[in-house]
Amino acid sequence: MKNWIWAVLIVFLAVLLLASASFYTVNQSQNALLMQFGKQISVQKAPGLYLKWPVLQNVEYVDKRLQNYSPQPESFLTQDKKPLLLSYFAEWQVVNPGVYYARLHDQANAQTQIGDVLRAALRSQIATMSMEALIAARQQEISSPVMQAADQHLSTFGIRLVDLRILQVGLPPELLQATYKRMEAEQTQQANTYHSQGKADAEQIRASAEKEKTSILADAYRQQEQIKGQGDAEAASIYGDAYGKDPKFFAFYRSLEAYRHALSDKTVLVLNPDSPFFKYFRHSLNEAGK
Structure with missing residues (x-):
């Protein structure tokens, strides 16, 4: 039982x-x-x-949800053979699970295949553009042709590429360092050029100022001599008029001028008392004796 x-x-x-x-x-x-x-x-x-x-x-x-693919920044060559560092982000989705499973089997293989396809499409697109054009290009100018080529290839694996975003375009570290050094050298050269030009301009300004100074001094000296000549002529005319009106007063005035220029507190003169230089002194002494 x-x-x-x-x-x-x-x-x-x-x-x-x-x-x-x-x-x-x-x-x-x-x-x-x-x-x-x-x-x-x-x-x-x-x-x-x-x-x-x-x-x-x-x-x-x-x-069947949206998956993302975001690799590390990768280096690509532009049309002018310059290396460029590119960072990008992609979204993809399985639309044919039978084909996807048969050809890739799992997500790890899918990520590898997507990376290879995107890398090849980006390399082909970037190789047709110069560095300047690539840096100045809009997002769609780079991503649209890449998406079209990559999506066509990935459809054979049952995958649809939903979106592709270019995150950053830059130079590799070693090239970036070389660019910084080149820019620094160019700026130094430009600064030296400005310094030399400034020095030359300063010399030219100083020479022009010195020339102008010499011209001004020469003109001033000429005017001085002209005024002095006019003054001497006017003084001679005045002296002549004064001498013509009163010769004795003129002689007395000239003697006073001679006394003023020749005599001072420490002046010592050894002259004959009968010297004409003391003419008016003797006259003054005689008047004082009276």
């Missing part, structure tokens, strides 16, 4: 296990591939509960 109960229990459990292995679920973020002996039998894209043969069939799930 006990053996019969155990037999029924084992059969029940076996049926239960087979029944549970006969169903599988698909959620909204997945596509389900029904496989039999390694071959695809069907693809279920709608969410729900589905039936399969236990043991003989198995299910592989493929994520």
Whole structure:
């Protein structure tokens, strides 16, 4: 009796296990591939509960959500053979899970394939543009042709390229350092040119100022001599008029001028008392003696 109960229990459990292995679920973020002996039998894209043969069939799930691909910045050569560092970001999605699973099998292989395709498309596009044009280009001018070429290639793997964004365009570190040094040398050369030009301009300004100074001094000296000559002529005329009107007063005035220029507090003169120089002194002394 006990053996019969155990037999029924084992059969029940076996049926239960087979029944549970006969169903599988698909959620909204997945596509389900029904496989039999390694071959695809069907693809279920709608969410729900589905039936399969236990043991003989198995299910592989493929994520149908948007995936992203964001590698490290990579170096590319422009049309003028200049290396350029490019940083980019891509979004992709599985649209044909059967082809995707058959050719790539999993997401790791998909990322590798997407990277190879995008790298080749970017290299081809950048090779047609100069560095100046590439730096000045708008986002769509670079990404649109790359997306078109890459999406066409990735469609053979059941993948659709949804978006591609160029994040940054720059120079490799070694080239950037060389560019900084070249810019520094150019700025130094330009500063030296400005310094030399300024020095030359300063010399020219100084020479012009010196020339103008000499001209002004010469003109001033000429005017001085002219005024002095006019003054001397006017003084001579005045002296002549004064001498003509009163020769004695003129002689007296000239003697006073001579006394004023010749005599001072420390002046010592040794002259004969009868010298004409003391003419008016003797006259003054005689008047004082009276």
